[in-house]
Structures are given as structure tokens and as C-alpha cells.
Amino acid sequence: MHRWSPYAVGAGIGVLSWISFLISDKPLGASTSFARTTGMILKVFHAEKVERNRFFREVEPQVDWQWMLVLGIVIGAAIAALISGDYGITWVPQRWALKFGAAPAVRLFWALVGGTIMGIGARWAGGCTSGHGISGFFQLAVSSWIAVLCFFVSGTITALILL
């Protein structure tokens, strides 16, 4: 069977959270690692500017636990896809192709636009669908409950208009 029950997968992520709290004192999260990577790349070209930047003083451009976690997600998903025969190079997802056509350049452009907006939003809100949506939500954080509501309200409205 390629796909597992979403309830079993969710319970597995919950148990993984217990383990990461216990052995690493860290909640599962992803988006900060992208900001750290940007800092690492910019540092190659403008080291001084990055060192003076207030954001990069708070979010240091370095490989940390969560950065390794995101790298691990790439590897773990690849392993699961390969052993289930689900691995495949695709440029344009099916639902996108039905609505906007199968041209890779158009999809890449809009993925870039969406990713840029999401990158700004994740830092603006202080987290993403993992950090706020799962880890923050189950810790009953007020900020995370509000963030998740906003993610899904604007996400649903945008998707219903767009797709």
C-alpha cells in the first residue's frame, strides 16, 4: 500500500514530537531553516551587511538542529517514495495543469511567487504549518491557534478563487 492512514501518520508525527522534545528539547518546525539558508548564501557575497542586519543577528545564519531536520525530510521522503515506487520527476502538478496548462515555466514562475509570499508570511507570523500548525497548536499556544486560523482562512479563500 502506497499511502498510509492519515490518522496513523498523524499519530506517528505526534510520537516523533515526544521524542524530539525529550532528546533534543526542540519542537518540530521548518521555516526558520530557510531564513538561515538565505543568511548563509548572502554571507558569501555581503558578509558585513549580514552581520549588521538585526534579523540575522536574531536568526543566525548557521546549520542548526532544525536545519538538519529539514534536510532529513528531503531524505526521508525520498526513501519512502523510492521503496513504494512513488518517486518520479514532475514539473507541473496535475491540478495545476488542469487549470493553467502543463507549461513548466508558468508553474515555476508561480511557485516562485507563492514561495516568496509564503517565506515572507512565515517569518512575519513567526512560524509555519509545522511550527505553529502542529507543535505550537498541541502545546496550546495562543499565538499558534491564531496563526493556524489565519493560515487556513486566507489559504482557503485564495485557493477557492485561484484554482
Next chain:
Amino acid sequence: MLVSLHTRRALQLVMGLMTGICLGFLLQKGGATDYNVVTGQLMLLDFTILKIMLSAVVTGMIGVYALRELGLVRLHIKSGSVGSTIVGGLIFGVGFAILGYCPGTIAGAVGRGSMDALFGGMIGMLVGSGIFAFIYDRLDKELLSIGRFGPITIPQLFKVSPWRVIIPLALLIPCFMLALEIFGL
């Protein structure tokens, strides 16, 4: 708490990687790395993402709060504000719907071979993070601090024991899941 373990940096990097491999495996097996599944959730056609999230929330909530009672873990609560959490959350949702992946599942999408995730979304996230870094200082002074409410939890807000929130949620969420199944969503 296992403080001596938490301070071993090199070992922690390996643990982060291993935790990530497990998480990526689960996300792929659950279908959460698939653009069609993510956008299906946002269009209210496919509730897989919500089922995964709610199931993770119930399991994580009970376990982490129980471990906290035993003094084995501490919570990591993010502080928020109206200007940051609400405005940022609404911006995030727009990008989330256009892209069709979230910051965690996009890494999994790259792993399964989605090139729009690798060459579009991931690069976009790096660009977006960079834009934010350079507007952060001004934004923080003018907007992010509006309506700040600090790192509080719902039980703290209502001044009740966490279990007064956890137990009802641990009963309500499975009922909601059952309703989703009954309605065939």
C-alpha cells in the same frame, strides 16, 4: 530533563537529521508532500492534511504535557501579536495556496521528485526570507509590536489546569474526525 544530551551539539545535529528522516518518511506516506493533496485541503475537497494535523495534535498534546508533568520536557511557546501573528498568518495563507506546499512538506516534495518545489517554491522561500530580513527592523518598530500578547497558552489565558483543556480537546477532536469519516470527507 536530559540537559547533558541537549548540549552535545554534534550529536544533536545527527538527531535532527534522524528526526527529519522519520518526519519526511511519514509526510510522504501520508500524502502530505503532494501538491494535489495540499491544494485539495485548501479547496475543501480532500481532508487528508487536516486529519494528519489533528491526529498529530491529539497525540503530541497528551504525550508532551504528560512528559512535562514528569519533569522530563519543557514547553516552547511562541509569543505573538496582532500585527505579527494575524497579518503574517494571512500573508502566509496566500503564498501557501499559490505554491501548494508548506515549508515542511516542500522539503518532502523535493525528496519525491517535484521540480516545481525545488526550483520554484524553495527558491521563493529563500527570496521571501531575505526580503523579510531587510524590512524586519522597520516592520518591527511600526507593525509587529501592535497588540503584543507574549508567550502564553490557552490554559494560562483562562487560568485553568492544562488538563481542563487537553481532556475536552482529546474527546472533541476524535469526534470531529469521526464526523469527517461519516460524511465521507
